[in-house]
Amino acid sequence: MFKLTQLLLNATLAIVAWGQYYSNTTTYTNPILSAGGADPWVIRHDGWYYMTYTTNDDVSLLRSQILTDWNNAESKVLFTPPPGLNYSTDLWAPELHQLNGTWYVIFTADPRSDSPSPELDMFCPYNCPAIHHRMFVLEGHGSNPWSASFVYKAQLNTYDQFSIDGTYFQHSSGLYHIYSCWYTQYAAWPANLCITKLENPWTVASPFSERQIISVPSLPWEKTPYGRAENDRLSSNEGPQQLTNSRTGQQFLIYSAARSDNRNYCLGLLELAPNGDPMNPSDWRKHQYPVFYQNPAESAYGVGHASFVKSPDETEDWIVYHGMQDPTNGWSARTIRTQPFIWNENGTPNFPKPGYGPYKVPSGQ
Ligand SMILES: *[C@@H]1O[C@H](CO)[C@@H](O)[C@H](O)[C@H]1NC(C)=O
Numbered sequence: 286m287f288k289l290t291q292l293l294l295n296a297t298l299a300i301v302a303w304g305q306y307y308s309n310t311t312t313y314t315n316p317i318l319s320a321g322g323a324d325p326w327v328i329r330h331d332g333w334y335y336m337t338y339t340t341n342d343d344v345s346l347l348r349s350q351i352l353t354d355w356n357n358a359e360s361k362v363l364f365t366p367p368p369g370l371n372y373s374t375d376l377w378a379p380e381l382h383q384l385n386g387t388w389y390v391i392f393t394a395d396p397r398s399d400s401p402s403p404e405l406d407m408f409c410p411y412n413c414p415a416i417h418h419r420m421f422v423l424e425g426h427g428s429n430p431w432s433a434s435f436v437y438k439a440q441l442n443t444y445d446q447f448s449i450d451g452t453y454f455q456h457s458s459g460l461y462h463i464y465s466c467w468y469t470q471y472a473a474w475p476a477n478l479c480i481t482k483l484e485n486p487w488t489v490a491s492p493f494s495e496r497q498i499i500s501v502p503s504l505p506w507e508k509t510p511y512g513r514a515e516n517d518r519l520s521s522n523e524g525p526q527q528l529t530n531s532r533t534g535q536q537f538l539i540y541s542a543a544r545s546d547n548r549n550y551c552l553g554l555l556e557l558a559p560n561g562d563p564m565n566p567s568d569w570r571k572h573q574y575p576v577f578y579q580n581p582a583e584s585a586y587g588v589g590h591a592s593f594v595k596s597p598d599e600t601e602d603w604i605v606y607h608g609m610q611d612p613t614n615g616w617s618a619r620t621i622r623t624q625p626f627i628w629n630e631n632g633t634p635n636f637p638k639p640g641y642g643p644y645k646v647p648s649g650q
Pocket residue numbers: 305306309
């Protein structure tokens with residue numbers, strides 16, 4: 286009798302274990318990193334996914350062979366800034382790029398944890414948080430980012446003005462820096478998207494007179510609360526990311542709009558005209574509605590700051606982003622998620638409703 290009971294129990298345990306294994310290998314749920322995090326950036330290289338995100342104190346790198354579970358990923362610190370420099374604190378939104386065979390990390394940082402003096406605040410319409418945030422570049426040599434050792438390379442010139450969330454935009458006409466910027470040194474709001482031409486990944490070629498503003502948060506959904514007609518204080522365009530439709534060659538810039546600490550944060554889309562010049566603002570066309578936004582039916586709020594990567598077999602496109610389940614907790618509520626997306630007939634990306642799943646794992650995983 287005892288033996289039979291034991292046998293049944295073992296069989297039941299085996300089925301449960303198999304069920305867990307089975308569900309783990311065919312489906313996944315969001316978030317993909319239970320510890321929380323913001324501004325995820327993922328790249329796939331030689332069978333590994335690499336992720337960076339905002340840690341504030343350093344640039345850390347995670348690696349995993351599985352896009353949909355980072356809880357057991359390996360982790361290493363790529364770079365810790367020395368104290369007392371203009372890039373020693375508030376390290377935000379690092380991105381890892383391989384350009385002409387060399388690895389670069391482009392990141393935001395500031396000198397004193399976002400605490401401008403009253404003397405400086407005086408010059409701004411209300412106050413100027415983040416007035417000292419600037420863009421910086423690390424360089425690493427090696428066949429993969431895990432074994433490469435990274436060293437500080439340079440500051441990217443943004444004319445001694447506010448700059449965050451910078452990214453590289455690669456185009457047949459050259460390499461560009463696109464970042465979140467103010468109109469002027471002390472403007473404080475709104476946060477726009479600026480572009481400059483690069484001579485190489487760490488040197489800006491454009492003089493200030495040639496810096497262009499390619500997007501301003503002018504539509505109701507780019508402000509928060511939604512529909513705010515005046516008051517640019519809570520309006521932003523940030524987190525720009527290049528997205529290319531490989532079938533049509535269309536060039537998009539996906540960016541985050543409204544404000545990152547609340548439910549209205551969402552993704553907008555700019556499209557570069559065919560044969561357009563990235564430095565010509567009128568060659569960028571803004572879609573009139575957000576392309577990825579909150580889904581209250583599933584308590585998925587504040588979704589934004591995305592990056593894009595392929596499934597292991599390269600047949601599917603995936604968006605990696607952050608969002609909030611409880612939108613009342615501001616920045617600390619953000620967790621990292623991923624979902625697949627497809628393309629519309631007209632070549633624009635068709636993003637899913639954000640949610641928690643379970644969803645089917647990426648093709649080839
Ligand atoms: C499989 O999924 C179950 C339930 O979600 C979880 O408890 C278990 O830790 C997972 N196992 C692995 C190996 O991830």
